[in-house]
Amino acid sequence: xxxxxxxxxxxxxxxxxxxxxxxxxxxxxxxxxxxxxxxxxxxxxxxxxxxxxxxxxxxxxxxxxxxxxxxxxxxxxxxxxxxxxxxxxxxxxxxxxxxxxxxxxxxxxxxxxxxxxxxxxxxxxxxxxxxxxxxxxxxxxxxxxxxxxxxxxxxxxxxxxxxxxxxxxxxxxxxxxxxxxxxxxxxxxxxxxxxxxxxxxxxxxxxxxxxxxxxxxxxxxxxxxxxxxxxxxxxxxxxxxxxxxxxxxxxxxxxxxxxxxxxxxxxxxxxxxxxxxxxxxxxxxxxxxxxxxxxxxxxxxxxxxxxxxxxxxxxxxxxxxxxxxxxxxxxxxxxxxxxxxxxxxxxxxxxxxxxxxxxxxxxxxxxxxxxxxxxxxxxxxxxxxxxxxxxxxxxxxxxxxxxxxxxxxxxxxxxxxxxxxxxxxxxxxxxxxxxxxxxxxxxxxxxxxxxxxxxxxxxxxxxxxxxxxxxxxxxxxxxxxxxxxxxxxxxxxxxxxxxxxxxxxxxxxxxxxxxxxxxxxxxxxxxxxxxxxxxxxxxxxxxxxxxxxxxxxxxxxxxxxxxxxxxxxxxxxxxxxxxxxxxxxxxxxxxxxxxxxxxxxxxxxxxxxxxxxxxxxxxxxxxxxxx
Amino acid sequence: xxxxxxxxxxxxxxxxxxxxxxxxxxxxxxxxxxxxxxxxxxxxxxxxxxxxxxxxxxxxxxxxxxxxxxxxxxxxxxxxxxxxxxxxxxxxxxxxxxxxxxxxxxxxxxxxxxxxxxxxxxxxxxxxxxxxxxxxxxxxxxxxxxxxxxxxxxxxxxxxxxxxxxxxxxxxxxxxxxxxxxxxxxxxxxxxxxxxxxxxxxxxxxxxxxxxxxxxxxxxxxxxxxxxxxxxxxxxxxxxxxxxxxxxxxxxxxxxxxxxxxxxxxxxxxxxxxxxxxxxxxxxxxxxxxxxxxxxxxxxxxxxxxxxxxxxxxxxxxxxxxxxxxxxxxxxxxxxxxxxxxxxxxxxxx
Ligand code: SF4
Numbered sequence: 001x002x003x004x005x006x007x008x009x010x011x012x013x014x015x016x017x018x019x020x021x022x023x024x025x026x027x028x029x030x031x032x033x034x035x036x037x038x039x040x041x042x043x044x045x046x047x048x049x050x051x052x053x054x055x056x057x058x059x060x061x062x063x064x065x066x067x068x069x070x071x072x073x074x075x076x077x078x079x080x081x082x083x084x085x086x087x088x089x090x091x092x093x094x095x096x097x098x099x100x101x102x103x104x105x106x107x108x109x110x111x112x113x114x115x116x117x118x119x120x121x122x123x124x125x126x127x128x129x130x131x132x133x134x135x136x137x138x139x140x141x142x143x144x145x146x147x148x149x150x151x152x153x154x155x156x157x158x159x160x161x162x163x164x165x166x167x168x169x170x171x172x173x174x175x176x177x178x179x180x181x182x183x184x185x186x187x188x189x190x191x192x193x194x195x196x197x198x199x200x201x202x203x204x205x206x207x208x209x210x211x212x213x214x215x216x217x218x219x220x221x222x223x224x225x226x227x228x229x230x231x232x233x234x235x236x237x238x239x240x241x242x243x244x245x246x247x248x249x250x251x252x253x254x255x256x257x258x259x260x261x262x263x264x265x266x267x268x269x270x271x272x273x274x275x276x277x278x279x280x281x282x283x284x285x286x287x288x289x290x291x292x293x294x295x296x297x298x299x300x301x302x303x304x305x306x307x308x309x310x311x312x313x314x315x316x317x318x319x320x321x322x323x324x325x326x327x328x329x330x331x332x333x334x335x336x337x338x339x340x341x342x343x344x345x346x347x348x349x350x351x352x353x354x355x356x357x358x359x360x361x362x363x364x365x366x367x368x369x370x371x372x373x374x375x376x377x378x379x380x381x382x383x384x385x386x387x388x389x390x391x392x393x394x395x396x397x398x399x400x401x402x403x404x405x406x407x408x409x410x411x412x413x414x415x416x417x418x419x420x421x422x423x424x425x426x427x428x429x430x431x432x433x434x435x436x437x438x439x440x441x442x443x444x445x446x447x448x449x450x451x452x453x454x455x456x457x458x459x460x461x462x463x464x465x466x467x468x469x470x471x472x473x474x475x476x477x478x479x480x481x482x483x484x485x486x487x488x489x490x491x492x493x494x495x496x497x498x499x500x501x502x503x504x505x506x507x508x509x510x511x512x513x514x515x516x517x518x519x520x521x522x523x524x525x526x527x528x529x530x531x532x533x534x535x536x537x538x539x540x541x542x543x544x545x546x547x548x549x550x551x552x553x554x555x556x557x558x559x560x561x562x563x564x565x566x567x568x569x570x571x572x573x574x575x576x577x578x579x580x581x582x583x584x585x586x587x588x589x590x591x592x593x594x595x596x597x598x599x600x601x602x603x604x605x606x607x608x609x610x611x612x613x614x615x616x617x618x619x620x621x622x623x624x625x626x627x
Numbered sequence: 628x629x630x631x632x633x634x635x636x637x638x639x640x641x642x643x644x645x646x647x648x649x650x651x652x653x654x655x656x657x658x659x660x661x662x663x664x665x666x667x668x669x670x671x672x673x674x675x676x677x678x679x680x681x682x683x684x685x686x687x688x689x690x691x692x693x694x695x696x697x698x699x700x701x702x703x704x705x706x707x708x709x710x711x712x713x714x715x716x717x718x719x720x721x722x723x724x725x726x727x728x729x730x731x732x733x734x735x736x737x738x739x740x741x742x743x744x745x746x747x748x749x750x751x752x753x754x755x756x757x758x759x760x761x762x763x764x765x766x767x768x769x770x771x772x773x774x775x776x777x778x779x780x781x782x783x784x785x786x787x788x789x790x791x792x793x794x795x796x797x798x799x800x801x802x803x804x805x806x807x808x809x810x811x812x813x814x815x816x817x818x819x820x821x822x823x824x825x826x827x828x829x830x831x832x833x834x835x836x837x838x839x840x841x842x843x844x845x846x847x848x849x850x851x852x853x854x855x856x857x858x859x860x861x862x863x864x865x866x867x868x869x870x871x872x873x874x875x876x877x878x879x880x881x882x883x884x885x886x887x888x889x890x891x892x893x894x895x896x897x898x899x900x901x902x903x904x905x906x907x908x909x910x911x912x913x914x915x916x917x918x919x920x921x922x923x924x925x926x927x928x929x930x931x932x933x934x935x936x937x938x939x940x941x942x943x944x945x946x947x948x949x950x951x952x953x954x955x956x957x958x959x960x961x962x963x964x965x966x967x968x969x970x971x972x973x974x975x976x977x
Contacts, residue, residue, distance in 0.1 A: 049974055194972075247973045257968055264964045271727050291956035293967070296726055296949060301752040305719040308712075308749075312692075312723020315710065316731065320723065338713050428973060431965045469708035469724070469731055472687045477656070477702050479711030489658070490703070 018189060018235045023082035025090030026184065029107045030099030030120075031068055032061060032075040035177035040077025042181055042198060044423050046190040048248050051238030052081035055538065056423040057089035057611065062278065062361045069123075069131040074106045083237045087389075087538030089422060091615045095187070097180055099123060099154070101132035108144075116232055117147045118183065120154035120176065150229060154179050154220075161219035162212040171209065175216035182220025189235040192217060242427065249426040251390040251419030251535075252282040255323070255349055258397025259283075260293050263319050266401060266437035271313035272321045273298045273306040278361040279420045280323045280351040303331035307348070311335060314344045315478075317441060317468030319401065323349035326368045327358065329412075330375065336410060337376040340504065342478045343455075343464045345404035345411075347397075348372075352416040354609045363609030364417035366534050369588040372412040373563060379501050381508040383407065384563040386414040388537035391426040393419060396560060399515075402437050407511055408463040414562070416584075418611045419535045441466050449473030455488035461514070462507035464488075509564050518566040522548075522555030525575035528625050531601070532582055533559040533589050536612045540582055543617035550618075552625045559589070565596070573599045580604060580624050582617055640759065640835040643688035643732060651676045654686060656706045662697060667818035667844035671765060672704055674821050678828035684732060691734045692721040694741035697772050698765035698844070701736040715746025718753035721760045726946055732832070735762040739780040740770050743799050747779075754808035754837050756945040761831050761838045764801055769850035787849075802923035802937060805839040806916040812838035813919065813938040817858050818845060823869070823934060830936055836944050857927045866927055870935035872911040878931045886922075886931075893921050895930065911939045 026043070030036045037058055047054045057078040066073030080090030095116040098104035100123035111117065124139050138144050139151060158179035159172045185192060195217060203210035224233075249257075263270040272295065274284040288297040296313075300306035307322045314320030324332065329350050339346040352368045354360035372384055383403055387393040393415055400411040440458070444467045454476045456465045467474050476488060484491035485499050520529070521544075532540040537558050544556040557572055559565065573579050573593060581590040582604035590603045604620045606612055645653075654676040662668045679689070689707035693699035695714035702709030708731075712720050717735045725733045735753075742750050742764045753760065769787065770776040776789035780801065784793035805813045812834040816827040824842065831838035843854045857866035868878040868886065876886040877898055885906035887896045896902040913919070919938045925931060943951075 045972075051974075051976065241976045243976050245969070245973050245975055247968075247970045249970075253970075260967060261964055269727060271723065273723065290967075291953045292960040292962040293964070294953055294957075294962070296953075298722070298726065300719070301748055304716060305722075305749055305752065308716045308719025309723035309726070311712075312720040312725075313727035314723075315720070316724045316727035318727035320727070334713055335716060335719075342710070428969050431968060469690045469728070470687055472685075475656075475687055475707050475709075477691075477705075477709035477711060479702075479709075480713050481711060 018233045020235055020237060022084060022236065023080065023086065023090075024095065024188065024234060024236050025078060025080040025093045026095045026097065026188070027076055027078040027093035027107060027110065028097045028180070029074060029076040029103035030177070031102070032063070032065055032073045033068060034075070034099045035174065036075050036077050036099070039177045039181045040079060041423070042195045043184065043190070044079055044248060045194050045198065046185065047079065047081045048246070048425055049194045050190060051241070052083065052236055053085050053239040053241060053425060054079055054081040055086055055089040057418070058421045060362055067131075069100055069102055069128045071102045071106060071132060074103050076103070076107060081236055083239050085239060085241070087541045088611065088614055091613045095184075097184060099176070099180065101128045101134055101138070104138065105132040105134065111147065113146045115147055116150070117144065118150045118152065118180070120180070121151040122153050122155035148232065150183075150232065152183060152223060157219060157223060158216045161215045165208055165212050167208065167212055172212065175212050178213045178216035179220035179223070182217040182222075183224045185217075186221045186224025187229070187232050187234060189233070192221060241425065245428045246425045247428055248423050249390050249394075250421055250423045251387065251393045251415050252279070252351070252421070253286065254390055254393035254426070255283050255397055255415065256286045256290075258394040259287065259319075259321060260290060260295065261394070261431065261434065262398050262401035262437060263293070263295075264431070265398065265434055266319060266405065266439050268317075268319035268439060269294055269296065270321065271296045271298065271310060271318045272323065273300050273309035273313070274323045275300050275303045275306045275328065277303075277325050277328050279353055279417045280325050280328070280349065282420070283323045283349065283351070303328040304335055307332040307335040311339050311344060311346055314339070314346045315342070315468060317470075319347070320345070321347040321349065323351065325351050325353045326355050326371065329368060329371055333376050336382070337378065337380050338480050339410040340376070340380045340382055341480050341483070343408045343466065343504075345408055345466070347400050347404055348410060348412045350412055350414050351420050352414060354417075360609045362417065364535070364584065364611060365607060365609065366414075366416060366536065366584040367588070367607070368414060369562060369585070370591070372414065373592070379505065381505050382563070383409055383411040383508055383511055384414065385411060386534040386560055386562055387419060388534060388558055388560055390419050390422050390424050392560070394429070398434065398437070403511055403514070405437065405439050406463060406514065407461050407507060408440070408466045409508065414534055416535050441468060445471050452476075453486045453488065454478065455483050456486050457503070460510075462503060462510055512564040512567040515561050515566060517568045518557050518559065518572055520555050520557045520572060523553060524555070526553060526555065527576060528552070528554040528578045528580065528621075529573065529576040530554060530556045530580045530582065530621060531559065531573065531589070531593070532556070533562060536582055536584060539612040539614040539617060542614040543621055546614070546618040547621045547625065550622060552622060554621065554625065562589070570597050573597050573601070578602070578624060580621060582612060582620070584612055639833045640732075642682055642832065643685045643730065645683050645685040649680050649683055649686070651680045654679050654706050656704055658703045660704050661700065663848050665847040666697070667767070667846070668698060668701070668765065670818045670821065671763075671824065671842055671844060672701065674824040675705070675828060678825045678832070681825070682829065682832060684832070688730065689732045689734065690721075690724055691736055692717045692724065693736040694738075694746060695772070696738040696741045696770070697846070698736055698738040699741060715741050715744070716749060717741070718746065718749040718760070718762065722753055722756070722758045722945075725758055725760050726949065729946055729950070733760045735760055737762065737764050739764065739766045739768060739778045739801070743779040743801060743804065750804065751808045754805055754810040754839060757811050757836045757942055759836055759944045759946055761834070761840070763831075763840050763842060765842050765844040766801055767844045767846035767850055768798070768853050769846050771846045771849050775849040800923060801841045803920060806920050806923055806938065809916060810839045810938065811836040811940050811942050812936070814839070814936040815841045815843070815934050817843035817854060817934065819858055820863075827935065830939070834939060836942060857932045866931055868925070868931035868933045870909045870911075870922070870933055870937060872909055872936065872939070874909055876907045876909055884931075886925075888921075893925060893930065911936050912941075913938075914940055
C-alpha cells in the first residue's frame, strides 16, 4: 500500500498557457477490447492523487466481447472532476475520446456543441465505418462541424512507440489505450507518476509489456505537447476536501469492506452465499480473496441455495449474508420468507439492475423497492435500507448488520449498478471509532434453559429469543409453519395467527425507534420538498442546488431507511405544499409515500438504464415549482 | 472377475458425545407424532432415536433440517435443534449450518418429492461437494401430504390421483442419482427391518462427509405395499441382497445365489454352480462408482434388491477444504481490517 500527498495546496493557479476550469467531464469510449475501463480507472487514480473531487461512471455492454468495431461492443467510462465537491459523474461530457467509429456514433449525441472530440483516426477505416452505419467518413464529410476535434493517429503512433520491443502486432496495438491516456493526461495536466507505478505493479513480471505501456503513455503525452493543441490545455485546480486520509472506492468494494468490518465489529464469522450475477458478482469475487479474514464464501448452485446456506449460517450463529440482483431476489423470495417466519438475522444485498426479466444486466435502475417490500406470499414485513453513494454502501452494511441482529430479522440492503461501479474519493474510516455491533443471542444463551421460550420477545424491540443450536437444554424446532406466540410450537388457531401477524409487523415498525430521524436540507416547511432515496442522491442534490442557484427556495430530504420509514417522515412530507419524488423507476417510493401519508406527491421518473440526469431533473423541479 | 478388496479404512466423523448416558426417550421431543397410524415413518423415527442413543450423541449438538412433505415433519419429534424449512431446500440450509458450525452434527430428512423433484438440484450439489451432512431420503414413491399424486420415483404407468390412467414418465433411481454425484456414502435400508435400519443409521452418522441413505418407507394410505414384493418378511431373504463390505454378494434363504458381472451388468449365478468363482465380493471403498452403479440398478423382479452400504469412500469434505484454505491464507497474509480499509493506495488531504 502506498500513501501519497496531494500535490497541490488547492490555491495554486494554473501555469501560463493553461486555461483553468472548475469542473470537467471526460468520457472514454471504444471497443470492449480497447481497454477503456482500464484507461478510465487510471485516469481516476491520477485525478485522486492530483486532489480533485471526482465521480466515475463505467458503462459497458453485457456481452463480454461483441464483434470488434460493432455498435454492440462499445464500452465507455466517464469521469467528472472538479475543484468543488461533486455528487454525480456529470450529465454530459465536455470531452469525448472515441477510439473508433462505433464509439463516436454511440456517444457523439452526449457531447455538448463546442465540446472537445479526440478521435483515433486510424480506426476510421471503411470496414469500421460500415459497422457503425456511417455512409461516409464523419472526419472528412463535415458532419462534425461545431466540435473541436483532435484527430490523432493513436494506433499507428502507439505501434511506432513500441516498435523495437519485438511485440506481436496484436500486443503492440493493445497499447493504444495508454497512448490515448497519455494524450488526455497532457490535456488535463495530470501527473503520469501514479500510472507508471501502477504499470510496474501490474506488469512488472512482464517487463516487455510494462515497457510498451510506459512508452505508449509517454508518447501520447508528448503528442499533446508537440502538436498544436494549446487551446485544449486545461487545468482543474484541486478541491478543498476535508483533511484526512482518502482512498478511491466503488459501491461494490464498499459492500465488501462493510461486511468484513461488520464481522469484526460483531465478532461473528462472515458467511457469504451467492450465485454469480451481474452486477453483484464482484462482491463474491472480492470476498473470496479474503480468506485470511476467516471469510467463508460459498458459490452456490443457484440463487435459492445461496440464500438457503446464508439462512443456515445465520441460524448457526454466524453472520449470514447473501448477495444478488433483481432476478436473484425473485428466486430467493420463498427462502427470504422463511427467514421472516423464523425471525433470523439475515443480510440480503440487492445490487439492482434494469428489468423486467433479464432486462439490461449492466445498466442501472431503482426498480426492486416494491419487490423487496412486497414480493413474498403472506404478510411478510422486513427491514429495507438503501445506500446513497458508493462510500455509503460501507456504512449501510454496518447498519444492516446492526438492525438484523438487534431485531432478529432479515434486512435487505439496496444498492444498484450505478453505485456498484462508480468510484469516488472516500475518507478512510478509523476502525477504532466505529461502534461495536451487539449480538443479542450471546445474552439469550445465558438465560435459564428451564424457562427458555424461542418466541418470547424483548419487550422493547420485540425481537424473539433467538438462540443458535448448541446450548444444552434449549433444544427447539423452528420452521416455516405459523408459530405459537412465545413457545414457537406449530399453531393454527385464528387468534394466534392474528397476533403473530401483528407482532411481526410491529417489530419491524419499532425499528423506527432505533434509527435516525430524516434530516431536511433547506426550509423546515414551505412550498416544495424534493424527496429521494438510494443512488439518485448525487443527481438530486445537484439538481436541488442548481434550482436554488436559479432563485428557488426548496427543501431536500433523502431516505436511507425505506422500511420502516424514519418516524418523522409523515411530518416532513406534510410540511410542504408540494412534494416531488425523483426516482429511476416509474414511481415506487411515491406509491409508498402516497399510500402511507395521503400526500399528493408527484414524480420525476426516468427508466433509461442510466443514472438520473441532474439537468433534466433541475428543469422538472423548476417547472413544478412554477406550477 | 474377483475384485480386490482393501480393508475398510474411513475417517470417522467426530461425534459430539453426551455427558450422561442417554436412552431413546432422551431423543424424543414432547410433541405428539402426527403421521397416519401404520405409516412407515414411525419405525424410522424409533430407529433414529435408538440409533442415536446407542451412539450417545449430545442432543444439543444435533440439528435436523427438513423440507416439506410427510417425512419432513420428522424434526418436530426429535429432542434436538431443528428446522422444518421449505420445499426441497433442506440441503442448502443444512450446508450453511455445517459450514458455519463445524461442531454440530447436521441431518437432512427428506422425501422422494422433496429431494428428487423440487430439490433435485440441491441434492446433486450437496453430495458432490461432500458437505458433512447426513441425508435420509424416505422414499414412498408417492406424494402423501398433498394426498396422493405421483412422485419422481413412482413407476411408469402408475395410477395415482394426478395420473388416473397411469403416469407417462420414467422414475428416478435415488441411489443412481447419488452415485452419479459421486457421493462418498451411499446406502439403502427399509422401514420394517429395525436392526438393519439402526445399523445403517450408525454407519451414516459416523461417516465423515456427505452421507446419503435411501429408506424404503411404506405409505399405507396412498401407496400401500409399494415395496412389499421384496421386503415382506416371508420373501425378503430370497429377494433382498444384504451387502457387507468385504463379503461375497450372496443372497437367498440358503445363501445359494450370488451376483457376478455379465456383459451388460450383473447377473445371478448359483453359489454352488460352475460360475461360483465369479461371484463378486462387495467393495464399498472402490473409488470408482462403476460397480456401485451396477448394484444400484438391480431391481425386482429380475434381480435381488440391494440393501446396506453400497459405497463408502474417504475424501476431504467441503468444510475440510474451506478450513484448510482459511488456515493457509491466515498464515500467508496478515488479517488487519484497518489496513484492508485503506486498500491499495491512499492519499492525504492536508
Ligand atoms: S400419507 Fe402416507 S407417508 Fe404421509 S403420514 Fe400418512 S401414511 Fe405416512
